[in-house]
Amino acid sequence: MDTITIPQSMLPEDARFGSGPSKIRPAQVEALDRAARTLLGTSHRQAPVKDLVESIRTGIARFFSLPDGYEVVLGNGGASAFWDVMCASLITRQAACGVYGSFSKKVAASVASAPFLEDPIVFESEPGTYCVPERAEYVDTYCWAQNETSTGVQAPVYRIDGSREQGALIAIDATSAAGAIPVDISQTDVYYFSPQKAFGSEGGLWIAILSPAAIQRAEGIKRSCALEGARRWIPPFLSLTSAIDNSLKNQTLNTPSISTLVLLGEQVKWLNENGGMAWSAARCKRSSDIVYAWAERSAYARPFVTDVDARSQSVVTIDLDDSVPQAYVTAALRDNGIVDVNGYRKLGRNQLRIGVFPSVEPSDVEALLACIDYVVEHM
Ligand SMILES: *Cc1c(COP(=O)(O)O)cnc(C)c1O
Secondary structure, three states: OOOOOOOHHHOOOOOEOOOOOOOOOHHHHHHHHHHOOOOOOOOOOOHHHHHHHHHHHHHHHHHOOOOOOOEEEEEEOHHHHHHHHHHHHOOOOOEEEEEOOHHHHHHHHHHHHOOOOOOOEEEEOOEOEOOOOOOOOOOOEEEEEOEEOOOOEEOOOOOOOOOOOOOOEEEEEOOOOOOOOOOOHHHOOEEEEOOOOOOOOOOOEEEEEEOHHHHHHHHHHHHHHHOOOOOOOOOHHHOHHHHHHHHHOOOOOOOOOHHHHHHHHHHHHHHHHHOHHHHHHHHHHHHHHHHHHHHHHOOOEEEOOOOHHHEOOOEEEEEEOOOOOHHHHHHHHHHOOOEOOEOOHHHOOOEEEEEOOOOOOHHHHHHHHHHHHHHHHOO
16 A cells, blocks of 8 residues: 655644553653652652652642542552452442443443442443433442543533432542543542543553542441451452552552653643643643534544534544545554554444543644545545
């Protein structure tokens, strides 16, 4: 196949549009450079790294305007590990799960695999839509994703009617939403994410914002598992109470990637200095609006998500006509250094997926779209 050469002047300044890992800004890499002799390769139990963790925790608390009593907790293993933390340490008996794509489905699968929990009650809808669980008797934890990264759908986050009366927790997978889509944390008990999406860091870490009720729940489950004859096991690595104890000391249970923390710390500072959640959410909205408007105008592309309110402002999915194969387009873009705009493989659609997290410049989004048009015109 002939390669298409996009004119240099059309190319985005930074051509990383992945939905996670996502673009890491040069200033973050400079921070890594500064940390090279002072933080990297030094103990995470000593002040310099602990101070960095503290600045991350207070910076995240500020970014999300945390209500009294909420804590920022972190641990190793990413959001996928946190699903198992929830199974081991947070769900008492039964969860209800909203399932509308690959990531939300994996949460339900984790819950279903825990032998000491009832099967979850699953509220499912078609890819491209969302489905928030409804109140159900005996449920103690409601789980759904604020942004389903596999389909580019964003869902509202709120306390389900009657859930507080039944003492149930609201647990939100915010991995590709946190930092890009606004949220009122008081509507959640557990708001968790990994830092390689809107926070432009690297993978391997999970961060969870916990309400007093969630902290109490974890302590209660730990106590009940310690009772004689208890059949439920909390693997030490999945213990939320240990993660809380360590986080309050600005540490993690085991050794973290210090470079990930440095990149994250720099991003949290940058987001707060620029205007916090309102600023970053507006920036992502602007970038995503640019893509949706382009697709609406396009002769060969259209937004995958038909409900305008459900269209994600961090991960934009665009369907292409069959005459424009995404594999061809993404290969041509990659030949020109523009990467990671392919759709989610398992969704199996002729689709582009564009990460428009706060680190991405809206002007680069415009350049990307011009490059896509160029490739299609020269196909
Ligand atoms: C990326 C992603 C995950 C997985 O994150 P890991 O850090 O790779 O475990 C989970 N949920 C959502 C919504 C995601 O976008």
